[in-house]
Structure formats: C-alpha cells, structure tokens
Amino acid sequence: MDLGENKNWAEQTALSFDAVEKAYGEFCLGPLTLKLPAGCVTGLVGENGAGKTTLMKLALGMVIPDRGTVSCLDFDPVREGKQARKDVGVVFGELQIPGNFTAQMAGDFWQGIYENFDRDYFKRLQERFAIPGNKPIRRFSAGMKAKLALAGAVSHHPRLLILDEPLSSLDPLAKEEAMEMLRELGGEEILILISSHTVADLEKLADYLAFLHSGNLFLFEEKDRLLERYRAVQGTEGALKGLREQNVRLIGMRRGAFGSWAVLDKTSVQSRAVLESFGILEEPASLEEIVTCLMREEKSGCREA
16 A cells, blocks of 8 residues: 655654564575654554564564565664663563562552553552452463553553454453553554454454464555455356456355355456446455455455456
C-alpha cells in the first residue's frame, strides 16, 4: 500500500524496516520494507513460521538484521536500545515474572524498570481486569497472567506496544475488555503492533493489516480498504466460471450446497452490470474469509484470475 500521499507521513512513522533481511538456517525474512504509522493498530498476519516473531524481535533489537535498517521511535533498536525501549511496552510469550511474586510485587518490579511507570494507572487496570493484588502469580490462570502482562506493558504510557498473541489465553469477556482498552490506546498517538492467529479479533481491533508468508511481506493495507475491495459472491458454478472468462479475479472458489462461492476482487470488475448479467449475489466478506483466501493464494504461488 502506498502511503506516501500523506504529507505528514515521515513525522507519523513510529516503526520502520528498510530492506531488512534476517536468516536463520534455511529460513530468511525479507528483504522487507515496511513503515508503520503512530496512532493506529497494525495486525500482523501469517502462518506459523512466516516471520512474525522475528519481525517483532528485530523491532526490539533482540536480533540484529543481516542487512537493512530498523528504526524504532527514531532510534536504532540495537545501538540505541535503551533509549528506544523506554517508550515501548511488550507482551512477548510467557510472563517473565517469578511465580512467588504477587501483582503488587510485579508493579514494584516494573516501576523499577520504567521511569514513567504510572502506579495509579496500573492499579486501575488491576481493578478493571479483576487481578488479585496479593495472590502468588504461580496460582494465576493463563488468562490472568496474560491480563497482568498487558497491564504491566501499558502502565508506563508507551508510544509503541508490541504484542505477540496477547489475547489467545483470555476468556471471551476478558478478551473483549482487553480489546476495548487497546482500541482506546490506538486512538491516541501510539502504535500498536499485534500478532494474532484469530483474524476475527483483528477485524474488531486493527486499522492496518500486514501479511507475511515464508518471510516475505506480500500485502500491507488498511483493513477497511480490504473489506471494501474484497466481497463474497455466490452463484452457479457456470456463472462464476463465466466471470473468470471475463478476467474477473475470484479467489478461493468452492462448491456449496446452494451453488458456488468465492471472494471477488472488485478492482477486477469493470461494472456491476457484469455481475448482474451472470446473476451473481454479492455480500460483505468477513476479514477471516478474505485473509484465508489471500493466504491460500499466496501459498499456492498461483494468483487466481
């Protein structure tokens, strides 16, 4: 997606990767160029092993790129990691707090790390997520640990949040509460980079989506533009084949009990009259349907027409 048309784009970039490459054995991430704006939520999508975690580690300076440059809040995260990370909140894998600690002790720990740690805000989040203050963390459920990790990550009011599967262990109510908080934060001048295997969560949360496959970035787009561009269509198998013969791009075509179904790329349709002439029914596609079809198309290495 070309975001260069925004005149203030340079000032708004919070995290950028310029021709970045990182190899691990046979796996190679990149070369990858990506610029992420502040004040939004960017969802990172890709199959296991696509490079999502490697990308996040590069942003944090946890690994060094083989080629290219990374800028995190205008700092090099490797050479200037201390300056960069003071304004970064992270939820990355398991909660890295001793099991005999309580939530209050965890707050003391984070307060010693982050100079801007807001203890009152942390306490409000404890109440919001019903996190017990004096119970040993080893007795917390996985969901409770995830809520504590999220509370700790945001309580120093970071300018960048990097979240690797932060919602996966939450029950539906806790997940909705967490997403509500992230939506509130996304409305401020911070960037949230979040990976999730649950695309439905990203549909509720993300402003932009970055798609990774086998270490390559094959699409970066605004979520609303994706939902507008791709539509679900249904008709007879012959009708959909007829559309393809008109050079209409159909993705993920499959047969169903009441005809055939596919995801339609509206940019390949010259006019609605083309759809009407084949008796095609058009309706909104879910983000999960769009993502699944695009990922399968990319994985197959064959762009459908």
